[in-house]
Amino acid sequence: MTIPLEGRRVEVEKVTLARRSLVTIDDLSTGEMEAVFSLADGMSAELARQIPIESGRGKIMASLFFEPSTRTRLSFEAAMHRLGGGVISAVDVGATSLAKGESLADMARIVGSYADIAVIRHPWEGAAKVIADYAGIPVINAGDGGHQHPTQTLLDLYTIRKERGTIKGLKIALWGDLKYGRTIHSLIFALAKFGADILFCPSPGLELPEHIIQKLITEYGGEVVKPGASNGKSKERLFPLDAVYTTPTSPHQLAMMPDVSLEVELKTGVDALYVTRTQKERFATDEGDELKQKYPVVDKKLLKGKEFRRTLVMHPLPRVDELAYDLDTDPRSQYFKQAAYGVPVRMALLALLLGARESPVSGEEQIVPAVDFPIYHGKPGLRCPNSKCVSVQKTEIKYIEPEFKIVNRQPLTLRCIYCEHGFEPEYIASSEWHEGRSASKKYHSARSHWAQKIKTENLLVFTSAREAESHGFKPSHYTGGAAEK
Amino acid sequence: MTIPLEGRRVEVEKVTLARRSLVTIDDLSTGEMEAVFSLADGMSAELARQIPIESGRGKIMASLFFEPSTRTRLSFEAAMHRLGGGVISAVDVGATSLAKGESLADMARIVGSYADIAVIRHPWEGAAKVIADYAGIPVINAGDGGHQHPTQTLLDLYTIRKERGTIKGLKIALWGDLKYGRTIHSLIFALAKFGADILFCPSPGLELPEHIIQKLITEYGGEVVKPGASNGKSKERLFPLDAVYTTPTSPHQLAMMPDVSLEVELKTGVDALYVTRTQKERFATDEGDELKQKYPVVDKKLLKGKEFRRTLVMHPLPRVDELAYDLDTDPRSQYFKQAAYGVPVRMALLALLLGARESPVSGEEQIVPAVDFPIYHGKPGLRCPNSKCVSVQKTEIKYIEPEFKIVNRQPLTLRCIYCEHGFEPEYIASSEWHEGRSASKKYHSARSHWAQKIKTENLLVFTSAREAESHGFKPSHYTGGAAEK
């Protein structure tokens, strides 16, 4: 079967997403995301022509929101109603039996026996994965702490694609809080997957975390370049550019002459400016810092620059002061459309995961192939160091078995499979020591050459010398002389 | 087309209310209210005969309640379900993104892209108007602070009309808290519009505000008379009558001999006694006041008087102590019926505003014609002095442009178009002074003859002398010598 896609006829296959969950944006290939978008287009058209949609008839969506939200929850519930389905809702921790100390796994199993699909927002990072692991029904992550918010990313991409026809090759500027926003973190990797270039314009102090930059370079194969400081303060540019990611398929070699190339780049214009809410309270301690004072509000005046002539102005909302009301009627502004697209995009996603609809998926090759990392199972007692991770919460630690991807060996870097927090442990050892000869039971610095030598199946990881010693290990030469007491 | 109405055949036209909002009871003419009532009758009959009603099929109502409510919210939601539609709900500020500082305008636009109609309750006066201005879908005010609650008034009127066949010419007593109750404020003007007489029986200290009396006289053309103090304490009357409004179409001339006429009036009986909740906490500071101690609870004993023989006993509920349980089984009691009528009345309203139904509207002349007041746009910086007005809230002041109706010139009286709060500003000036000659740039007392002289397009209003002077004006002879520092 062939269908017309971006002006060409391409080979496609009908793929069903039935019974799958959406926990992180990585759960969907670009082709599967395109399938969601194309069904969303279809459903928008059906809604516009008042064709009754029955894909959800007789089905129940559980809407579980353990953090404040109007937009996302109402958008999902509206989507399910538009599909003709029913909704059961639990809002707020106080009013639920979680207050009685119930685990997420128990809640998941029970909700899984009531509903056909579940949508969850939760303050713990990785909570959606746990729900998905135990519910036995498709689960959609509607935001889990600072981790991910993949359906926001879907509607962001849908908005760009709707206006520009494609995402590949576009230049997208991310503006504001690049440090804490889960919205931003989901979006960055999706843009990279689709082959867009990204301009990072953080509020001072809210720069993109280093581990995301590392992931972009090592797993997404592109380049990340920081323009020179002198250039960074250039008066020609109105906006505070901190770094640029260029997709591996881009022809340019930005790394060679970043400043010059950047100016060339920008002349062609920014395709979208994605603004996020900045929390003023973070600025209080740094008074007198001129740069922070001057961090610009996005308004009509700022967007007078040539590079913004055709720029889509986007915002996940709610906004506070970072985006001026004078842009609300500007034709470049997309943020209310973005929110509105939430309904058809979520309708399409729900219908696909419920198995009530199928959608053609193009057979195109992924720009960024998925990487399979070896898994470390956490023996003899390693726990994720992220205190917001679901796997270390009092009610969850009883049954969740920690697992980590070994994403790097030099330095040894583990990534929790729940919250995807990456960290570099202090000490390692091998479980394959000579039995009975305690002299061979040694632990080493994770920065020593042993980090590359010990086989995954024998690897033991410790966060402190004391922990290693409590398991009967003694310091080796390779503890770096910095063994803790 | 002619239909039988109140015993006569009258010319009617089918009017659609599609896509309109209901923010204050003034948004509906009496004919349009009759259209709602007649459709409510029809829908009640269909429900009784178990005929499936499909007017809401495929539609979504957003139910946004930012203040406690069971009755009103459940009534609206039941109405939408009875129409076959879907409901998305947000209850309580704490659980919504309003807590993140979002403006009502942003929320309105977003909800407007999810739902087909929205119902809003909010503590800020004028909030429903802002939602209606931005949502792009019909919006129904379910109570905005102390301002209005028009659907309560619709079901109150429906109850009276159901029992008496008409509202015109009836005598309705309002009882209890006439000062703060939004329910009462909506009801008074609707009764006046329909041509009913009103007896005001306030709890001491909770008398009808003066501005409402003024509005009744100037805009509704009737008379308001206060019976003599001696008569007011008459032992023959069981209830504490404070004032009487008589409709302009009434034949009597109550103002001539109020006390005598009143007794004559009352002999014909009170058609409805509308009781409202009185907040005990307001009485605490006035201990020893005998009148307050004696303010009667409405019970079987009180209603033994001849004038109450056929009186409909009404209450918007919830009640506390002002209405005794011994009346619950009394055939005069209407309050549970009132609540029950909420469902068909709201079904009819929803169906009409959604454009799913039409209803015949009689072509009869309005008793009280609408008045068009000139508008003052708030230059150079006037803000509504009501601290509960939506237009002065921190999140809203950024984008709401203040507007005031000039409802009187002597004394100059402005009415905020959002909260409908009326006030008399201190100072005025004209923007048409002789350029360059600062001597002519003067401000005057708003009580001087200048208040009538300055043209609306040139009018400038100040709430203090300082404010006037900060705009470069100097006091004139007409500042009354009372210029503030």
Place this chain on the structure above:
Amino acid sequence: MTIPLEGRRVEVEKVTLARRSLVTIDDLSTGEMEAVFSLADGMSAELARQIPIESGRGKIMASLFFEPSTRTRLSFEAAMHRLGGGVISAVDVGATSLAKGESLADMARIVGSYADIAVIRHPWEGAAKVIADYAGIPVINAGDGGHQHPTQTLLDLYTIRKERGTIKGLKIALWGDLKYGRTIHSLIFALAKFGADILFCPSPGLELPEHIIQKLITEYGGEVVKPGASNGKSKERLFPLDAVYTTPTSPHQLAMMPDVSLEVELKTGVDALYVTRTQKERFATDEGDELKQKYPVVDKKLLKGKEFRRTLVMHPLPRVDELAYDLDTDPRSQYFKQAAYGVPVRMALLALLLGARESPVSGEEQIVPAVDFPIYHGKPGLRCPNSKCVSVQKTEIKYIEPEFKIVNRQPLTLRCIYCEHGFEPEYIASSEWHEGRSASKKYHSARSHWAQKIKTENLLVFTSAREAESHGFKPSHYTGGAAEK
């Protein structure tokens, strides 16, 4: 009409439960419960075959939850959606007009005019009865304080019957908190009605209340035996058996030689182990008590005993620490199934009470016939002594008329018809004294022979001597010399 039931063909009649309420499990006969179960079977089958069920089409369920709950509320709401009906929900006291001081009766009448059926959870004991008395629509108790939770019992029984084919003659062990759990209290009487034997295995300090034991003996006609202390600590038994109830139809005579018989009994195995949540905070004050320290967690190890080989492991959930996660995949574990059965059981119940379905009820004789107790109407001023009883709450006391069943005369024991709390009042008198001769107006100890002598229609009950004296009574010889000041 005959249908096959438990392997035999029995005479049945189609019984409708239309318009009835379910306040306590006593509201349903065993035959009626079987009718619910058999319809639940049918509905499960229809769901499995994706047959659209329309029993709730056009109907509205009001879901009123004034205490935290996820499971029960979502289960009811899912059930109503699966029937094709609509749901209106009120969750949490804070967000409702109950906060304004409204009575349950008023709320009931109003909700009764909006919805077709109501489900209520409330912290006050007896609240569901009040709602049922005033709503005018069927009402289902979803938990009223520590009183009852009859639909939990229905799904518990359904689970047992599903796995064992019958409930009659089974041996069911109740484990954990037998003192406070409303779940347990509903279940015990239902098991007794169906003719099951019950093993009571309480956590120390959380033993079954004496009044329940008394009720089992006097109203359900069985025996309750406490095994000897020496035997109770037997090392052969892993679990802390405190008492055993044997159904009157059982052939054995446990009371004769309890310890020996028990061992014989247990060899045949426990059919179900019903575990409940134990609140750790209750143990804090009794440190050092070895027994409490050793109260076993139910886990795989505990269930290795022969008597548990075929035992169904049940739990109403949520669990905290009393039931180990290692049992989750054990084939004996039923607790997630139990929760899942909540949906079809509640669907069946809703459909029957709504009158949308009928179900055959077997004509079998009840094992435990209902007892009709004489009623005491509470004159001259008796109030239920249970401070959590709905009838003594500030907003309810105005209109609720107290009533008590006289469940025993020696000692005189009254049971409140609202919360079913039983108590022994202090003093009594007769209203039939010789008029005018105050010497004959005496009050007596409720433990004197007068308790059996005074006719119900003349009985007066006092909780203190002062109260009796305030009504003009004087102490008789039979006040036991213990008259209070």
